[in-house]
Amino acid sequence: MSKKNTANSGLEIIESPEALAGQINKAETFFRRNQKIIIGVGVAIVVAVAAFAGYRLYIDSQESSAQVALSNAVYDFEADSLRRALNGSGGNEGLLAIADGYTGTDAANLADLYAGIALMKQGQFDQAIERLKAFSSSDLLMQGRADALLGDAYMEKNQPAEAVSYYKKAADYKSNEFFTPIYLMKLGIAQEKANQPKDALASYNKIIEEYPLSAEVTNAKKYKGLLEGQVGE
Structure with missing residues (x-):
C-alpha cells in the first residue's frame, strides 16, 4: 500500500461514521476475545507499581x-x-x-x-x-579504596595475580593526584611478584611521568632502576 493510500485510510476513519464504527467494533471484538489477558496485564502492572512503592517505603524506614x-x-x-x-x-x-x-x-x-x-x-x-x-560506590575515592584493599588482601594471601586485577581497578577508578600514585605503586609491586616485569615497569613509569610531584616518585624510580637491571633494559 502506498503512503498516499495509507494517509487516505486514516482520514476516512476519522471522517466517516461508518468506518469509525467498524473500527470500534473490531476493538470491542478484540477486547472480548482477549479480556482475561488484558485484565491480567493491567493487574500485574498495578501490583508491580504498588510493590515498588511499598519497597521504597520499607527501604526508607530501614x-x-x-x-x-x-x-x-x-x-x-x-x-x-x-x-x-x-x-x-x-x-x-x-x-x-x-x-x-x-x-x-x-x-x-x-x-x-x-x-x-x-x-x-x-x-x-x-x-x-x-x-x-x-x-560498591560511585564516590570519588571510596570505590578505589575498596579495590585497593582487596588487592592488599590478596597480597596477604600470596595471590599476586588476583591482587594485580584489583590494584588496576583502583588505579583506573577516577584518577587523582593523591591516591592514584599509591595504587600504581602497589600495582607495580604486585606485578613484579606475579612475574610481570614489563607491566611493573609501565606502572612505575606512569607514576614518574604522570605524577611527578607525588610522594611515590622516589620509590618508583628506585624500583624501576632495580627492575631494569634485572631484566636487562
Whole structure:
C-alpha cells in the first residue's frame, strides 16, 4: 500500500461514521476475545507499581534505623574496638549484622566496607574479601579504596595475580593526584611478584611521568632502576 493510500485510510476513519464504527467494533471484538489477558496485564502492572512503592517505603524506614545502628558501630571501629564494631555489644548491632540485616540501604553498604577493613586488621582475609566485594560506590575515592584493599588482601594471601586485577581497578577508578600514585605503586609491586616485569615497569613509569610531584616518585624510580637491571633494559 502506498503512503498516499495509507494517509487516505486514516482520514476516512476519522471522517466517516461508518468506518469509525467498524473500527470500534473490531476493538470491542478484540477486547472480548482477549479480556482475561488484558485484565491480567493491567493487574500485574498495578501490583508491580504498588510493590515498588511499598519497597521504597520499607527501604526508607530501614535506612533510618540502619544509620543509627551504623553510627554506634563506627564509634567502636574508630576507637579500635574491632570485635565490638564487628559483632556489636550492649544491645547495639555490629557491622556484620547491619550489613546483613538492612540489605539495600546505604548504611548496609557502608557497613560492608567498614567490616572489610576491620576483618583485614584482624587478619581474616577471606572474610574481608567477601565484605569488600559486597561494597560498591560511585564516590570519588571510596570505590578505589575498596579495590585497593582487596588487592592488599590478596597480597596477604600470596595471590599476586588476583591482587594485580584489583590494584588496576583502583588505579583506573577516577584518577587523582593523591591516591592514584599509591595504587600504581602497589600495582607495580604486585606485578613484579606475579612475574610481570614489563607491566611493573609501565606502572612505575606512569607514576614518574604522570605524577611527578607525588610522594611515590622516589620509590618508583628506585624500583624501576632495580627492575631494569634485572631484566636487562
